[in-house]
Amino acid sequence: MxxxxxxxxxxxxxxxxxxxxxxxxxxxxxxxxxxxxxxxxxxxNAIDQCWRRDLNWMRNRPQLAMCSVGFAGKMSGNAGRGLIHYTVTDPSDNAVNPKPGTLRYGATMIRGKVWITFQRDMRVTLQKTLLISSFTAIDGRGFNVHIAGNACLMVFQLSIFWEFRNMIDQESNIIIHGLHIHDCRPQAPSLVMNPDGKVVPLGQVDGDAIRLVSASKVWIDHNTLYQCQDGLLDVTRGTTDITISNNWFRDQDKVMLLGHDDGYVLDKNMKVTVIYNHFGPNCNQRMPRLRHGYAHVVNNMYNGWGQYAIGGSMSPRVKSEANLFIAPKSGNKEVTSRMDTIGNKQSWKFYSVRDVFENGASFIKTGFGGAKPNYNPQQSFPVVDAKFVRLLTRSAGALRCTRSTC
Missing domain, CATH: 1.10.287 (Helix Hairpins)
Incomplete structure (x- = not known):
């Protein structure tokens, strides 16, 4: 050996x-x-076994970047030479003139690769939406960090030329890990600090916990998200190569939206991996809801739903693999929902393989096959039998870490 x-x-x-x-x-x-x-x-758990067994994880925080799987791939751009370590010491916020020591300063004012950690337990109430720079990791491990009570997080590069910018200038290489994000509220148009260090106007923002707008290569892992006024996670406007893993989504009507609107055809290129997450209790719909794009939904725990669990419009492609679906005691027990009247819904790729259904849950399959993720070696991972999903997702959400165990 x-x-x-x-x-x-x-x-x-x-x-x-x-x-x-x-x-x-x-x-x-x-x-x-x-x-x-x-x-x-x-x-x-292919992600957790990569770093949680390291007794020196606190000293080796950037090792986390090489543990992601799925469409985000390895986040090697967030570690290595030139990495700046920044510690949040001040929970206050100023949307246009961030002070050193605050979260906004680390996420917008530091050029190059930055790994953001926290000095202690804290609750950060953002004045306005926080726009996050490329090559930024926000790492809440070791402390009880809440972003709550007003504005929340967005990955967004301001431009009026959406269709062209999507091809050449996406915000990318971003890790959001180990945070409690909740009670997010809509924001009126305002001025905010942009990731290039300039104050810019930002339009109306819905009350989402995390919103990705025309982004690429983003990894959202081990966060606890709940009770926001709009949704918990929006992936929109040509965003692609995203991994959403080990999160706990609970107490929410609209959970996860993948795709801007039915008319935004660039979302056909969207690729998202949804893995090892725990949905529920008290989640109603959108786990996820897709437009146009592709999602590999694998090894997740669904603890009931109201309207549906996985739905979509505009002929999305979904491979649901080795998930555990526990239907609610009463009401709708069907996992899926198809929401538009355009085209032949039988051609949609809603593909279920090796899923486990409990309490009367069912999954209407359409468009069998043709929904393979086709991962490259840096993205691939072993799919675990669905009978182990309870164990796989037992640690979903923000972890309680000590200096030597996490």
Whole structure:
């Protein structure tokens, strides 16, 4: 056995011992069982097993960039030579004149690659929408960080030439990890600091937790999102190469929108991986809802829904693979919804393979096959049997990390 493999195995055993000690101190009755379940889930999770077994994860934070899978691929552009480490020490916010030490300063005023962490537990109430620069990682691990109570996050490059800009000038290489984002509110037109360090006008903004507008190569991992006035996550205007993983979406009507509107045909190029997420309780619809584009929805936990779980319009392509769908006790038990009257809905690619359905859940399949993700080697990952989805998603959402375990 290679030394690196041996060291990893020792680290995993030590991590398990640490978890056992922590759990035994708080609840000795089921500590061992819970610790083993957590460890099994981490081992099967292609993202978490890459970094959570590192007892020095806090010193090696940028290692996270090489752990992403799916259409975002490896986030190598967010690490390596030239990386600037920036710590948020001040939870206050000024939308047009950000102070050093604030989140907005790190996300907009620093040129080049920046890895943003937090000094302590904090609640950041943004005055206005925060626009995030390319090559930025926002890493909340180790502390209880909330972005809540007013404006929230957007990846957006201002331009009136949308169709041309989508091809040549997208905001890209962005990681959003380990945050609680909730109670986001709509914003009237206002002035904000742009990622190029200039104050610019920004139009009306809906109350979404995270909105991606004409972005590429964005990874959204291990966040807890809930109770926003519009949706929790919008992926729009030609955005592509996105991975949405290990998040906990709960207590929300409209959860995840993929595609701007029925007339925005550039979203045909959209590719999104939705993996290891926990949806619910109290989620009504859009998990996700697609227009035009393609989504690989794999190894997610669906804890009920109201109107539907996965829906779309304009002939989207969805491969639903090895998910666990638990239907609500009453009401609609069908997973899917097809929402427009254009074209032959039987030609839509709503493809289910190896999904597990409980409590009467069902999935109407149309357009069998033809919905393969065709990942390259940096994007690919093993798909776990759906019977293990509860374990896979047990740690979904923002993690409670200590210095040596996460």
């Amino acid at each position: 290679a030394p690196k493999i041996i060291n990893n195995a020792i680290a995993m055993q030590f991590a398990l011992a640490l978890i056992l000690v922590i759990l035994l101190a708080s609840n000795p009755g089921f500590a061992a069982k819970k610790a083993k379940q957590i460890l099994r889930g981490v081992k099967m």
